[in-house]
């Protein structure tokens with residue numbers, strides 16, 4: 275043990291776990307107790323991390339203080355450019371498990387052996403907002419999957435919507451400029467509810483189908499765990515004989531789909547800007563592992579030729595009813611990141627990362643993406659060696675003659691850094707492998723060099739209409755409300771009118787509702803359509819979120835409002851029923867310290883009522899004592915807890931003594947079947963069973 279004196283005059287001892295004084299007299303722990311010594315980046319052990327080196331007690335800092343300089347230098351360079359789109363994201367590790375061999379349709383190594391697991395990393399994201407924006411913004415969600423296969427990395431860089439705004443990558447910078455904050459004023463942040471976006475969108479009829487998706491509740495998912503993912507483009511699978519099959523990739527959430535309503539999203543943005551990432555972190559931490567099945571839609575040239583749209587057009591989908599989805603494996607996320615920056619930030623996806631057995635098509639959006647992703651990483655990650663970062667490096671053997679560059683961490687050995695070479699054995703380095711190496715599908719290509727779009731790309735409204743007609747009435751109403759909300763934020767009336775004019779080509783009823791909602795007066799004349807609509811497209815029930823809801827509360831969260839004197843038996847019965855269902859539960863109390871229940875026990879709360887609004891939960895219960903109800907009736911946040919849950923069509927379990935609170939919130943006990951009494955035996959189970967519908971949409975329509 276050693277001792278020394280700080281400039282505060284206090285003795286300090288080293289060796290065992292000790293405390294010492296900084297200049298302000300505060301205490302700090304020093305090394306010992308299993309903690310390693312703090313060092314500089316050069317490995318020099320730091321003796322004092324509280325005071326910079328100065329000449330005299332009150333003198334200037336000294337230039338020779340390498341610890342101070344190194345620490346500030348590194349801090350000054352901590353930030354890297356955020357992604358130009360999809361800046362806000364959250365990732366997790368997991369694996370993909372193959373159900374059955376797909377050797378007949380693809381030679382891709384990961385699809386050869388049933389039961390085989392391939393490590394995976396997934397990053398979910400919003401598109402338009404900056405890195406610090408809120409999770410619940412109305413936006414498309416990125417769904418980027420990196421699969422570290424034994425034959426190299428395969429990145430499936432998709433979204434939670436199966437189509438896209440534009441058909442040609444040349445328009446991507448315009449789309450993103452229009453969607454992000456306006457350049458002169460630097461706002462609005464993380465939303466498309468502004469003039470520039472709708473100006474562009476209304477001038478680009480090809481965006482119509484995607485706009486319908488973006489204005490649907492798909493754009494405000496309840497959880498990243500409860501949304502679908504799509505590879506969007508048509509890709510190819512190629513088997514060992516070189517035979518190609520077209521494929522569309524789908525991720526189907528095992529937990530079912532679920533979104534929030536817009537008013538809820540607005541409140542969630544304030545209540546918890548990290549709602550989605552916290553949910554993912556918590557679920558994985560609790561062992562409730564998020565899971566998706568990989569679905570393939572497989573089709574051939576004959577189908578493609580007969581399909582009324584071009585399968586290379588990324589603004590079109592192929593309805594599941596036309597080409598059924600074959601489920602071929604599952605993706606499970608089982609590990610949160612150790613370090614957000616090292617993994618989630620530094621992960622670099624690229625549509626060009628494909629493996630033998632998978633290939634591109636000529637989708638013009640995909641072709642442009644194939645350039646853009648590699649290019650953007652160079653800027654964002656600062657050099658060509660980002661592939662050597664652990665999160666990006668393949669987990670299979672890798673050997674290349676690419677050398678040097680900024681931050682190279684590989685240490686290649688051997689004399690040859692070129693080929694062909696005549697150095698023998700290992701000295702000569704790797705060689706190409708005609709048998710196992712990647713070969714492009716030998717597609718015949720011919721044509722005049724021109725800037726054109728294929729004729730079938732010109733139908734911008736048929737599938738938009740099909741999507742709209744495939745929705746339930748509730749979903750259709752939400753779409754109309756979303757268009758109305760967004761266009762109401764647009765200042766220029768001519769832009770509002772132009773958009774409504776475009777919507778007339780989708781559905782007159784929708785256009786009329788939006789027109790009325792905007793107070794536009796007369797419906798504007800419909801925009802001319804470049805190609806006549808195909809009007810006999812059958813609705814596709816698979817496109818409806820509500821028709822594919824969970825019918826279970828597993829993985830969902832119950833919020834229970836409690837007070838001192840809450841009936842302990844009722845509370846325990848409810849918590850047990852919820853846990854039996856696979857829900858997580860949280861007590862919301864007047865103070866986070868908790869409440870004393872009727873059995874005299876002190877129960878800590880997860881939230882205090884001001885910080886635990888009902889938007890955080892999928893269902894709520896009011897298990898307050900009569901005194902508690904009376905007190906909370908005067909508490910604005912408690913009243914909102916109840917009235918919001920009601921307005922958001924949630925199921926509400928009403929304890930026997932909750933009347934004063936219900937009345938204060940303007941909610942009548944038993945007014946509909948979503949208000950379930952909790953009091954007698956079996957009530958808790960009955961409440962959970964009823965709440966499996968997740969929302970009582972009839973309440974919204976009433």
Ligand code: HDD
Nearest residue numbers: 357359360397416417418432433443446506642646647650
């Ligand atoms: Fe993109 C990021 C998905 C069109 C250019 N894109 C990015 C991410 C996702 C997508 C999920 C985030 C990756 C991550 O988490 O790191 N992008 C899509 C989908 C598209 C699409 C599904 C249409 C089907 N993207 C698209 C086009 C271009 C780009 C047409 C350019 C021509 N995308 C980029 C990018 C980003 C990106 C600028 C920003 C950060 C990054 O790549 O790594 O290169």
